[in-house]
Amino acid sequence: MMQKPFKPKKGFPKKGFKGGKGPKKFQKKPHKGPKKPIPEEIKVIMENYKLCLPIALKVHTAKITVEQAVEEQKIKDEVKAKALVLCEKFKEINFAAACKIIKDNSSPEEYLARIQQKKDRLLAVELQKKARMQQDSAQSPAYQTLEEYTKDQTLLELAQYKGTFNKGRIRDFTPYTFYFVSQDKETIIHRLSLKYLYKEEHSAMLQKWIITDKTIQKKQLRPKYKPIDRFQFPEGVLQKGAEIMLALHEGEMIRGVIEWFTPYDIMLKASGKYPLWVFRHAVIECALLKRPPKTEP
Structure with missing residues (x-):
């Protein structure tokens, strides 16, 4: 069988990156050090006109007038109040998402529908990965064992980095992740966060x-x-x-x-x-x- 030509992942050029650092999202974030205190003159603006820091900075740097700042702050407070009501009504929507819904003049139903569509697309991708794992003879023993664990609902103990242990059951899996249920709560655990695992019934013996x-x-x-x-x-x-x-x-x-x-x-x-x-x-x-x-x- 002819080997398929190598195709680099999206964002990774064939010849590598100049300087070897890669895209910004893969680089380490620089240490910014301790936060600088807010200058007194900006504090005065904030207190006198009841402005938040970003808007007070605009006034201080003469980007907007005080009147414009007061109006911007009023709109911001109205959005915040509406967003808090939305969060109270829809527990699955966080504050940042609620603010965006208000600003975009959208509806929570539309937002939740988009989120569900995204989840469905991601699930389809994960199922494809699982299918490839099943077809890979080199990974067959691991696949068969995980299938047994999920079918029998075997109680497992997962040893994670930083000395933490997680007890529960694997509901489903992909080559890279476990859908792990512990104390009636499901979380997605990536393989790279794990060191080893074993059946919970053998815990006492194996820890010794x-x-x-x-x-x-x-x-x-x-x-x-x-x-x-x-x-x-x-x-x-x-x-x-x-x-x-x-x-x-x-x-x-x-x-x-x-x-x-x-x-x-x-x-x-x-x-x-x-x-x-x-x-x-x-x-x-x-x-x-x-x-x-x-x-x-």
Whole structure:
């Protein structure tokens, strides 16, 4: 089969970005430092004419007159009052959206319809991703396991970065996200926020099994977004039946026998019988403890 030509993602030119920084939305925001105090002369304008800071600044810089400022403030206050009423009536609409609805002379029904259309489009895209995952033989073990978890409503415990744990069930999934239900509330959890997961019924045993390297933990390492920048396993280490020791970003040392693996996941059997799913983006080191038993030809 002929390989399809490489197509860069939207916003990413083929030859890279000049300076290597990429689009502004992908750059780190500069540290602005502490907020500067409001000058006294602007405070006086705000107090004398009951103006908010942005409008008072316009008066101070002579962009508008005091009369224009008072009128602008009046309109702003009217929009705010109407927006608060709208938020009270429609709990799913936040204040910023309510203000925009009032300014655009639109209706909350139209706004909610647009939001639902956007959600439907995003859901269609996510379902396409899930279908591609199902068709990808390299990800088949992960897909089958997740299908079992969702079908059986298996109670899981997810280990996230910064030492937090989340108990609940996976309602649905895509290659990159879990639709996770915890305490009757559904949230979308991205894989990159996870280090490993296991069945909640095995929690007590596995928490004793996993040890922590304090030296690694102090480094506060985080996952790399590009797979090429992540830890690369030596050739021949990842084999079904091999016993390995994994070191993770936050110092966890996990030992187990490989049940299956994909380009993004490793399922271990810890202590001989407890399944433990490790996400490969969380791994920083791997040691081969025992090779898989030889099979007779």
